[in-house]
Amino acid sequence: MRAGRSAALLWGLGAPVAALAAELDGRSLAAWWALPFAGVLLSIALFPLVALRTWHHHYGKITAAWALAFFVPFVLVFGPSLAGASLVHALLAEYIPFIVLLTALFVVAGGIHIRGNLHGSPALNTGILAIGAVLASIMGTTGASVLLIRPLVRANDNRRHKVHVVVFFIFIVSNIGGSLTPLGDPPLFLGFLKGVEFFWTLRHLLPETAFMLACLLALFHALDSWYYKREGVLPVDTTPDTPRLGLEGGINVVLLPVVVGLVLMSGLWQSPVVFDVVGTPVPLPSLVRDIGLVAVTVLSLRLTAAKVHADNQFSWGPMVEVAKLFAGIFLTIIPVIAMLRAGTEGPFAAVVRAVTGPDGQPLPAMYFWAAGVLSSFLDNAPTYLVFFNTAGGDPQQLMTTLAPTLAAISAGAVFMGANSYIGNAPNLMVKAIAEERGVAMPSFFGYMAWSCAVLLPLFVIVTFLFFL
Secondary structure, three states: OOOOOOEOEHHHOOHHHHHHHHHOOHHHOOHHHHHHHHHHHHHHHHHHHHOHHHHHHHHHHHHHHHHHHHHHHHHHHHHHHHHHHHHHHHHHHHHHHHHHHHHHHHHHHHOOEEEOOOOOOHHHHHHHHHHHHHHHHHHHHHHHHHHHHHHHHHHOOOOOOOHHHHHHHHHHOOOHHHOOOOOOOHHHHHHHHHOOOOOHHHHHHHHHHHHHHHHHHHHHHHHHHHHHHHHOOOOOOOOOOOOOOEEEOHHHHHHHHHHHHHHHHHHHOOOOOEEEEOOEEEEHHHHHHHHHHHHHHHHHHHHOOHHHHHHOOOOOHHHHHHHHHHHHHHHHOHHHHHHHHOHHHOOOHHHHHHOEOOOOOEOHHHHHHHHHHHHOOOOHHHHHHHHHHHOOOOHHHHHOOOHHHHHHHHHHHHHHHHHOHHHOHHHHHHHHHHHHOOOOOOOHHHHHHHHHHHHHHHHHHHHHHHHO
16 A cells, blocks of 8 residues: 555655644544544455455455445534535545556556566665665655566566565665655655755665665575575576666656656745635645646556557556555544644543653654654654654754654654555555566565564664664
8 A cells, every 4th residue: 555655645745634634623533533444454454364355356345335434424423514525635635646646656667667587686686676775765665666666576587485575675665765855755755845954864864774774685685595595496487588688668767757856846836826626725736746747647658668568567456456445544544643633632642742751852762663653554644744743843943953853753754664565655556566476475464574573673773773
């Protein structure tokens, strides 16, 4: 899914979620309002384990059932007026922009074919992960993930052990690599819109990010080398060799920075023109962005040669899966975010109190873990915003006096999106693409076993090195 939807809400598209949640009084909500959201998450986790065939054919219906389990009581309790306005808001301000952006990245990056048969040695695999980590902060975690996952899987198509390759790809490219600029991940873009300088994260998160990436790349190379030696003589490579490496679908190389430019434009362009659609404000820059992204998507589909899509084994399956699952998550997460935003007066008061010391000063280590753990399962963009405001909400103070606190919030929200498949939208998309190409990806809990074993010890070390 950040099937948890936050890269899900790539580059700041999570802001409308927080705005809608703010209209609900989280103080008056009982904890059971979070049950439908929990039901979606548990369905994603358990159905593939106990009823894989049922889930494969009916995951859209199951997700829709949980969405109705939230929306019908919501209508009865809060009335059709607020419920209808909330639904329109969720569609126009959240879901449609999210899907439009994700589809544009999926189509454009999926229209770039890296020609040539790379052979998945430990050195080559580590190199691709390192390149992806750099690209993630330039073109976003979703763009980098969709661009590189296919050639990486193809390079390892004759390897017996390749699940770990995709798992580390999710850790590095789909999450942690996007922590250095606002373009990389939604919470950082949200901070940028709130007044955090564009290069602040690069200056203040570089040590933490470099440490995490260096450790993960070293661990991956050691593990991949061990597997590689165990495999001995590899089976015949199913991908034919080609004379040289190269790129096909060059028009998409041009269109990709157009996508990035449209997203940046929507954040930087301040226009007084706002359209009101059933109570939902639609700013002109957002409308221009979405129309532009649709145009880019159509242009890519029309101009990309059929052979490029065929060579990439491009299909709509992964995009359809993400779209259906996120539809349920976008709707059912509304009361959860509202309860978080209620702060010390809401059901999650203990979480908010835990990040502040007895002297009233913020505790960076606690902010890192609180923002991170919640971002592992919730949308990390509004989660970031909640703790940004909890820490005072003044960007000038957070960038200077409270810089360790802002760094902790930023790192927690971005890094720990890798903890589960639903922590970030690219996670689920990479999983779906890999499975479509024959990689037997671990279950929801199987993936979390990897993240707990690899990531959590590193997060503990990061806490002691940088946030205490």
